[in-house]
Amino acid sequence: MKNTHILGDSDNNRISRYDKDLARKLNEETEKQIRQEEIERRKRELEEKRKKKIKENEVLPSPGTETSPITLPTISPLSLDFKYAFFLGGEFGKQINEKVQEIYGFTESISKVIYDDQNRVVTGSTPFYVTAVNEIFQEQYLQFRTATQADLEKIIKSYALDLRGKYEDTSLVLRKKQNPNVYVAEDLFDQFKSRDLHLKEDSAYVIPLFTLKLRKDDSSEYKLSFDITDSTIQNYFEAPILLSTSGGYFNSVEMDEKIGLPTTVYFTEVAEFRKLGTRDSGLVRLFLGRSLVISSYDESLSGCFNDGRIVIVSNEDPSKLGVNIK
Amino acid sequence: MTSKLTYEDLNLPNYRNTRNVFANLDVSDAFKAGVISALNILAIGGPGTAKTTLMSDIHNTYFNGNKREGGEGVLIRCNPEMDLYNEIFSELDIAKAQRNLTDNIEALLFRADEVNRAPTKTQNQLLALGDGDMDYKGKSIKLGRDGYLLLLATANMGNGRFTGTFDIDPAMYDRMHIVIDLDHYCPTQEDHFVLDNREANPRVKDAPRKDLTQKIIQASKEIARETINPGLEAKAVIDYIRHGLANCMLNAEEGKTSKKGREWPMRCSDCKFNSAKSALCSYIMNSSGRRVTESVIRYAAALQFIAKLKDPEVKIDTIDLMFKSFELVGAYKGVLNPNILAQEYYGNNSLLMSTAVEKLKADFRSNYDYILSSFQEAHEGRALVKFFNHNGKLGDYNSLSQEAKDKHRIMPSEPYTDKREIGMGWMNNRIDYEIKNRATANPANSEKKK
Structure with a gap:
C-alpha cells in the first residue's frame, strides 16, 4: 500500500482486512459451485430418464447454456x-x-x-x-x-x-x-x-x-x-x-x-x-x-x-x- | 544559514520530568513540542510542581532571556492590577506627550506567570497575546516575528481547583492550545532521585542564556508545512473527533438534529442509550469551531518532530499520535462532561480525558479497516460504504452477485451510521468529497460506483 499518511510511519502500518478482489473471487467460486450442482442435477435427471426409457423424439431440457433441441431422422x-x-x-x-x-x-x-x-x-x-x-x-x-x-x-x-x-x-x-x-x-x-x-x-x-x-x-x-x-x-x-x-x-x-x-x-x-x-x-x-x-x-x-x-x-x-x- | 535544530539544543538545564507521555516522549518533550509548534501552552499544577522553573528554562535557554536584555522573551507577572498595554507594549514619550509602542511587540515569547492571580477581566488582556494580535489606537498590530509567537502561562491549582485568586476565563483556555497538568504528569521517583543530587535551592534556578530562536522558527515552519496534508489516517481521526463526537442518538430519535446541543450533557443521565451510564457519548463531546482540531494536527506534527529528533529510528503509530495530541489539546477545552468530571474524577481533567480518549481510540480502531479501505477506493473514484465479512476478510458488498449473497448467506455491514455512540455517518460525506476532489484534480479518471 502506498504511503497514505504523512503523520506517523507507513512502515508501522497495520494490514487492512479489505480485499479488493474478494467479491470477484467469491462470485467466481459461487458460479463454479452452481455449475457443478447443475451438472450433478442434470446427471441425476438424465439417469432417471434413461431408466424410464426416453422416447426417441423427446427433446432434452435446455439448462440455459448453449444447447439446442436435436431433430432425429425419421428412420434411425x-x-x-x-x-x-x-x-x-x-x-x-x-x-x-x-x-x-x-x-x-x-x-x-x-x-x-x-x-x-x-x-x-x-x-x-x-x-x-x-x-x-x-x-x-x-x-x-x-x-x-x-x-x-x-x-x-x-x-x-x-x-x-x-x-x-x-x-x-x-x-x-x-x-x-x-x-x-x-x-x-x-x-x-x-x-x-x-x-x-x-x-x-x-x-x-x-x-x-x-x-x-x-x-x-x-x-x-x-x-x-x-x-x-x-x-x-x-x-x-x-x-x-x-x-x-x-x-x-x-x-x-x-x-x-x-x-x-x-x-x-x-x-x-x-x-x-x-x-x-x-x-x-x-x-x-x-x-x-x-x-x-x-x-x-x-x-x-x-x-x-x-x-x-x-x-x-x-x-x-x-x-x-x-x-x-x- | 541557520543549522538545524537538534534534540540536544532543546535540553532544559533545570527542569526534569521524564514521565512518559507518548512513544519515546516524556513531559519535557511535550512542552518542547509546544514551543516548536508555536502553540500556546498553559502549565497547571499545585505549588512546587516546578512550573516556573520550566518556563524559566524555556525563556532563557531557548529565547535568550528578556527582550530588554537582548533576548526574545517578555515576562509578565500576573496580578489584579496588571496593565499590559502601559507596562509592556508602550512607553511614555514625554516630549511628544504620547505613548509609543515598544519593541516588546516583536518579542517571540510572552511568559505569563500565574495567570489566575489576575481577575478574568484582567486576564482578557492576555487574549490578545494568545491570538498574536493587539489593538493599538484602533489598529491591529501583529505580535511576534517571522510568523512565530508563543504564549507560555502557568496557573496554580490544588485539590482539584484553582488556588490563588481567580478562575481562568474559558476564553483564555481557548487561546491556550495545550494545557498540561503537572500534578497528573508529575515527575517520576527517579527524577526526584536525580534532582536530589543537585544543589538544594528552593528558589527558581536561573538557566544560562542561549538563543535558539532562528532554529525554533525554522522548525516551526517545517512543522507548519507538514500540516498541509497530514495524510489519510490523520484526517480520518480529525473527522472522527470533529463530527463523530457531535453525535447524539437521542436527539436524532426525537427528530431533532443528530448533533449534541446546548442541553448536553444534562439529558445523558436519563438517556435510554446510556442505561449502563458508560456511553462514550456522555463522556465527551466535540469542540465547536476549528481551533481544537487545527491545534491537534499541529501539535501531532510537533510531537512527531521531537520524537524523530530524539530518535530518528522511532516508529510512530499515526492513530496513537493523533489521539494523544487530542488528549493533550482537548482536556481543558470544555469537551468533557462536567458532572462526570466532578463526581467521578474529582476535577482531574487530564485523567478523564485520558480515559475517554482510550475508549475513543479503541472505537476508531475497530472501524479502521473500513475507513482506510473506503478512503483508498474513494481515491480511485469508487464509493465503498457497504461491506461484507468472509473468512476474516472484508469485501465490497455491492460487488457481490445475488447468488453469492444467497449461497454464502452474506449479510452487509454498513459501518457509516450515526446509530452508534460516536457517529460515523460523516464518512459518507467524506467519501463523496474525496471522490469529487479527485475528479476535480483528474477529470479524466473520474468514475463513481456505489
Missing part, C-alpha cells in the same frame, strides 16, 4: 448396435488398404494412409479413405462398417478400444455453400436437392462416412468428391449443437447417445470436461481427436497423420468370419 439406423470394435489392421487391414490404394491411390487424400507393417495396423485417416474402406466392405464384408460418432462414444464408455492419443474420422459436417471446401459443399447441397431434400444453408448436417461413396472428380482439389446414397438419406441428421461457438466444453454424461454429440456446451473450463470444436461455414470433417475432443473445425479433408486410425464395428465376431485383424 443410428440405433445400429455393434458388439465388436477393432482398428483396421492385421492381414485383413493390409488387404483392405491394398484394395483402396489400388482404386484411389492416385490422390494424396488416400495415399497418405499406410499399412504399418511393424505394428500391423493401418495408420492415418482421411474422410475419403474411410469412405473408400466402406465401399470395399459393401462389396465383400457387409458385416463390417466404419464407426459413427455415436459408435465411438459407446467405445469410449465401454473401454472397448483405447482411443486416446489417436484420431478417427466418422462423418462430414455440411454447413454452408462457402469455404472451406466450397466445391464439395455445393456439390453435396445439390445432391440433396436433387432428391428433393432442401437443406438449410445456415445449419449443420452430419453425414456419416459409412453411408457415402467416392467419385473421381478432377474439378475437386482432392480429385475426389462424395456421392450420397439411400443410406445417407436415412442416416444424416441436423446438429445445431455444431453451430455453437468453438472451444466450448462438454460433459461426457451429457451426450445424445444416438448421435454421439453433446447436448450442452459450456464456456467455462471445468475439470474433466472435453472440448468441442466447431465453425460456422463450409464442409469439414467430423472426428474424435487425440484427447477425445470432438472436432468439426479442421479445413482440410486430406490432412493425414500417423496417429489416425480406422475404427471398424460389427455385430459378428471377426475371428469367426475368418478375418485376421491383428
